[in-house]
Amino acid sequence: MTLSTHCPVCNSTDHAQVFLLSGVPVICNQLWPDAQAARDAPAGDVDLVACRNCAFIWNRSFDPARMEYAPGYENALHYSPKFQTFAEGLAADLVERFDLNGRDVIEIGCGDGHMLDLMSRNGAATATGFDPSMAGKETPYTARDGVTIEPEYFGADQLDRPFDAILCRHVLEHLDTPLSLMQNIRRAIGARDVPIYFEVPNAGWMLDAISMWDVIYEHVGYWTAPAITTLFRRSGFEPVSVSAGYGDQFLMVEARPTAPQPDFTATGTQDVLASANAFGKAANAELDKWRERLSRLDGKTVIWGAGSKGITFANALGAAAAPLAALVDLNTRKHGLFAPGVALPVVAPDALKDIAPTLILISNALYQAEIAEDARALGLTPEFAVVAG
Ligand SMILES: [Zn+2]
Known part of the structure; x- marks a missing residue:
């Protein structure tokens, strides 16, 4: 298989093609010290099928070996204030509903232990996380008594201690064998009645919003409610709730152990397939539109925003990326570095005086007014366009 x-x-073996991005960086957020290193950065194809x-x-x-060889891989989510607030509310809610006060919590793929710390603050007696990416790393989140990170992969045999809940957030989308993780967890639980909580990016939202730049090499899987329900049932978990949160961008599943149903398939697959098909068509039309526009461009263009969206967009353009001169970013730590694949330099807004772009592509519509003002202040009068999705 x-x-x-x-x-x-x-x-x-029956699947439908959804969307193809060829030769995109394996780690889209990582910047490189020089153009050659950026060009040589590990790349791969994203060939989405449903x-x-x-x-x-x-x-x-997807090739898991490419991820292993890519340096600097970070699984940590971006800790925006909005995300922090979401995590704090989630921790308090889980402790209350799963009755975890004074009890023991396990987290698989705990990252730096942010959620372990929150569970402890909300009353869990112990909070133990597993995450091989934490080997040799320091984190402030294990300072509290009872909070521990085991810097290794989770295995059923590691859970010979008592535990009262298992959490697993933003892990499944990285796994090429998600069923084996679930079966492993099910074995670890055995005859006990222990609740589990899983959270993943909500592909249903991504498809409906045509959020095409959420398609990245780091994510091998894109989960919708029917698919994750099938995964859980087949591995021996009965979903108590499958819901969307965080502005519908996360899919959250709470489940209890039960007998595996290896042949179970959830309903609702036809709707997902229709959405996936519409997503693929819209995403391809959007890419074609940009390639056409840039091929007609007289002069240079830059992308404002050197995050994963701007970098993936630049790489997805292929040969049409030729008029791109740079990525502009306010973050001084990114200046002088190069984006993987396309090998574009990341510059400060001031550098636009020399580049004199005729078009500025904006990777986040929220900042459009601010960026237009900055450009005018530099004496520039380019066109502006927002990269959708
Ligand atoms: Zn399937």
Whole structure:
């Protein structure tokens, strides 16, 4: 069974093509010290397909070995104030509903331990996380008594201690064998009745919003409610609730152990397949529109915003990226570095005086007014366009 031919959830070989991004950086957020290193950065194809049986969407060209060899891989979420508030509310809610005061919590893929710390603050007696990416790293979040990170992969045999809940957030979308993790957890729970909480990016939202720059190499899987329900049932968990949160951008599943149903397939797959098909068409039309516009451009263009969206967009353009001169960013730590693949320099807004772009592409519509004002202050009169999705 391989990713290129078989669905990692239900093993079906019947899948529909959704969207293809060729030669995109394996780690889109990582910047490089010089243009050559940026050009040589690990790259791969994102060839999204949707399973016609269970509606799971995955990158059939994903190669887990490429992720292992890419330096500087960070699984940590961006800790925006909005995300912090969400995590704090979630921790308090989980402790109350799962009755975890004075009890023991396990987190798989805990990152720097931010959620472990929050569970402890909300009354958990112990909070133990597993995350191999934390080997040799310091974190402020293990300072409280009872908070521990084991810097290794989670395995069923590690849970010979008592525990009362298992959390796993933003891990499943990185796994090429999600079913084996779930089966592993199910084995660890055994005959106990222990609740689990899982959270992943909500692919249903991504498809409906045509949020095409959420398609990144780091994510092998894109989860919708039917696919994740099928995964849970097949591995021996009964979802108590499957809901969307964080502005619908996260999919949250609470479940209890039950007997595995290896042949279970959830309803609702046809709707996901229709959304995936519409997403692919709209995303391709959007890319074609940009390629056409840039091929007609007289002069240079820059992308404002050197985050994953701007970098993925630049790489997705292929040969049409030729008029791109730079990525502009306010973050001084990014200046002088180069974006992977396209090898564009990241510059401060001041550098626009020399570049004199005729078009400024904006990767986040929220900042459009601010950016236009900054450009005018530099004496520039370019066109502006927002990169949608
Ligand atoms: Zn499937």
